[in-house]
Amino acid sequence: MAKEIKYGVVGGTLSAFIGEVHRKAIGFDPRAELVCGCFSGNTEKNRETAKAYAIADERIYPDYKTMAAAEAAQPDGIDFVSVCTPNVTHYEICKTFLEAGINVVCEKPLCFEVEQAQELQALAKEKDLLFAVTYTYPGYTMARVMREMIAQGKIGNIAAVNAEYVQDWLINELAPEAGAQENLSVWRKDPKVSGISNCVGDIGTHIECFVHYVTGLKIKRLAATTNKYGHALDLNANILVEYENGVNGAYWCSQIAAGHYNGLVVRVFGDKGALEWHQEQPDTLWYTPKGQAMQMLTRGGFGFDGEAGGNSRLPVGHPEGLYVAFANIYRDYVTALLAKKAGEPYSTDSLTMVDDGVNGVKFVHAVVDSAAKDSAWVEL
Ligand SMILES: NC(=O)c1ccc[n+]([C@@H]2O[C@H](COP(=O)([O-])OP(=O)(O)OC[C@H]3O[C@@H](n4cnc5c(N)ncnc54)[C@H](O)[C@@H]3O)[C@@H](O)[C@H]2O)c1
Incomplete structure (x- = not known):
């Protein structure tokens, strides 16, 4: 059955820390499908990870710019991207996807400079996109x-x-x-x-x-x-x-x-x-x-x-943990995104958004x- 939301990942090879957590956590609720990615700047690692996630060859991208442009151009392009790369890359990657009209979930810290953070905040607002920053806890x-x-x-x-x-x-x-x-x-x-x-x-x-x-x-x-x-x-x-x-x-x-x-x-x-x-x-x-x-x-x-x-x-007594915390964040994000896509009221109150990133x-x-x-x- 086709899932309701399609997403891509930038960063997060099989050996990376948080990208894997994001991907597993999104899978807790069967509503979002990973369809593309640029998991690493290293071609071999990128392909290895993409293959492990059964990504179609034509949607394994060599860099995030190609990914944003290609996904924005296709009718069933991704609804959101998860940015799971080291801090230095966040600003450029988020900006590229926002400019392409794609919703963003980015890791913290949002970026280097306050002005950059405010620019991303303004861009998300201008484009009317949901921009969450994953503070986990x-x-x-x-x-x-x-x-x-x-x-x-x-x-x-x-x-x-x-x-x-x-x-x-x-x-x-x-x-x-x-x-x-x-x-x-x-x-x-x-x-x-x-x-x-x-x-x-x-x-x-x-x-x-x-x-x-x-x-x-x-x-x-x-x-x-x-x-x-x-x-x-x-x-x-x-x-x-x-x-x-x-x-x-x-x-x-x-x-x-x-x-x-x-x-x-x-x-x-x-x-x-x-x-x-x-x-x-x-x-x-x-x-x-x-x-x-x-x-x-x-x-x-x-x-x-x-x-x-x-x-x-x-049930009480069976411990939950980091994966479930991330799953709750993505459940609420996808719920908001689905409602927004349907033109219905939505809330981001339980989430940490770009304002928190700023x-x-x-x-x-x-x-x-x-x-x-x-x-x-x-x-x-
Ligand atoms: N929210 C949290 O609790 C939490 C926990 C850990 C890390 N983080 C944040 O997540 C980010 C990543 O941290 P990590 O520990 O997973 O790092 P990591 O080094 O384990 O993984 C980074 C991944 O990004 C990839 N990458 C780097 N540059 C890229 C590019 N230009 N294009 C595509 N892929 C690229 C690398 O190949 C690697 O797979 C950091 O910003 C960090 O602060 C947040």
């Missing part, structure tokens, strides 16, 4: 429950935020050992590919987006320190933020924190209680109503009401700017 059910509980007033007025995203995969950068294995994604350390930041761009932006997603708080200004330990780009950063309503938050991101892998932890404190979510135990949300003991809320279990729990795909680029620039000015406050 808002796709988890309990992240959405957290957002809903905050909106329901369960923790009252927000008084403070504390969040971290800590990893240790670059700890060898502190004291290099002879013969130590280079990690796969070394491009992240290269300013030409990664941009002006490594750690803040790669994982600090997840904190910035997640806190905004669950609380609605907007950062007014921030003061930061970054640590490069003699390298070209940051590997650790401490960031004090002030939101538009005067509340403060403290963010820490690190790639040299021994014993931590993908430790995104977000704590939101209000005048009626607190909520805390750990991405490595994503089915659990910690809720402390003021004056009571901390409660462990479990995806699919009891203790919360509202609609967000309905994102759950498996915020992320502004955040990275403000952190780098503040750190360069001896942690001076920098407005966003």
Whole structure:
């Protein structure tokens, strides 16, 4: 049976990290079909991946420009493209597909410069295209429950935020050992590919987006320190933020924190209680109503009401994870796209869109700017 939506991928060979996650996650809901791609600039890898995905020969493209032009020209061309390449390429690739009239889903960080991000934002608006930026973690059910509980007033007025995203995969950068294995994604350390930041761009932006997603708080200004330990780009950063309503938050991101892998932890404190979510135990949300003991809320279990729990795909006790979070993002994106195509009302409220991508680029620039000015406050 023909699927309702057709899509293509740029980046994401079989050995790449996130492109494979996108493709598998889209497959959770049988509504979108992968029909074309330019999976790599390397001809052999491109063909190998395309063959593994059963892409027709004429829709395996040597580069993204050829792909955008060819797909825009055919009557059953793709409805959207997923951009899963390293940061340096995002701006040009997204711009090319938007100009060709094709909807875009792009990885974060959106691009290098704020002006580029705003240009992409304006282009998507002008062309009336759906442009999502995949920040991953808002796709988890309990992240959405957290957002809903905050909106329901369960923790009252927000008084403070504390969040971290800590990893240790670059700890060898502190004291290099002879013969130590280079990690796969070394491009992240290269300013030409990664941009002006490594750690803040790669994982600090997840904190910035997640806190905004669950609380609605907007950062007014921030003061930061970054640590490069003699390298070209940051590997650790401490960031004090002030939101538009005067509340403060403290963010820490690190790639040299021994014993931590993908430790995104977000704590939101209000005048009626607190909520805390750990991405490595994503089915659990910690809720402390003021004056009571901390409660462990479990995806699919009891203790919360509202609609967000309905994102759950498996019965309570069967863990969900990263693939399902991405699947939820694509389910909502494809639902919006189908409704839009049919001329019906649609919502992108559960998604992170190009506006969030713009915020992320502004955040990275403000952190780098503040750190360069001896942690001076920098407005966003
Ligand atoms: N949302 C998340 O949680 C998350 C997680 C990991 C990575 N990312 C982001 O995803 C992007 C890719 O990261 P990754 O870890 O998958 O990198 P990766 O190095 O594993 O994969 C990149 C892929 O892009 C391909 N590629 C590079 N340039 C290309 C071009 N011009 N045309 C076609 N293909 C090209 C490479 O061949 C490779 O297959 C980055 O922007 C990164 O920040 C996001």
